[in-house]
Amino acid sequence: MKIQYTKTLPTDLSDSHIFIDSTALINASKSSEFLNLLIEIRDNGCTFYTIPSVVYEYTRTSNTIKGYNERLEFVKDLKVVVFNRVEEVIEKDSQIFLTAYNSCFKESRGPSYTDSLLCTIAYKHRAIEDAYVLTSNHKDRPAGIFDRSQLITIDIKGDLCTEILYKFSSRKFSNILTKLESQQ
């Protein structure tokens, strides 16, 4: 078996919004089965989004103009829309979220910039019922803020990789806010 997931996943996600991380794009390039699943999910009406730094992380795997074009074409043909107001979103009203997010990590090892942005975008769109971040980078998706909604296990040349749909949890976020409020 090359991939394992809940069989109703494509229809379950038909009204969802998924923010795609570069790990998911890279794994979709490496695994035909995972790519087929993403196509099926998109064909069922789910909307894919990403951010410019994810596009950068994905295209930097190429060192030729041809390869660069191929990767952009892959993102385009997968109908991934690039959300281009990321910096503005962060500056406006997400500083407390970022403080809460950062508090989930040890001081010496913070999350990456791209992962911070993706999580902030998920927070920003928390009012949307079915908004998820899709990634296999689990260390930057703290369990203290995000729930793991669905798991997709992929066999890539014998190595098992797990892509997870993470959902922002208002309940968990509330707990962190309580801790922040208690700080001097």
Next chain:
Amino acid sequence: MSNDERVSELSKKLNVSLEYSDKIEKKKAVTLDRTKLQKLAQTIRQELEETSLENTVHENSPH
């Protein structure tokens, strides 16, 4: 030809434009071109493997 002119010429080869949006909204369900995507993925996969192999060889090379 100056470097700026050469960059300008090379930029003409960048022929793919992504869709950008400043808001999240529901998009229409569409049928993706599965054959084209799989073909692109196959090409990219091959390049990733070659790059990975080159890196491995480089990392293991004696200095």
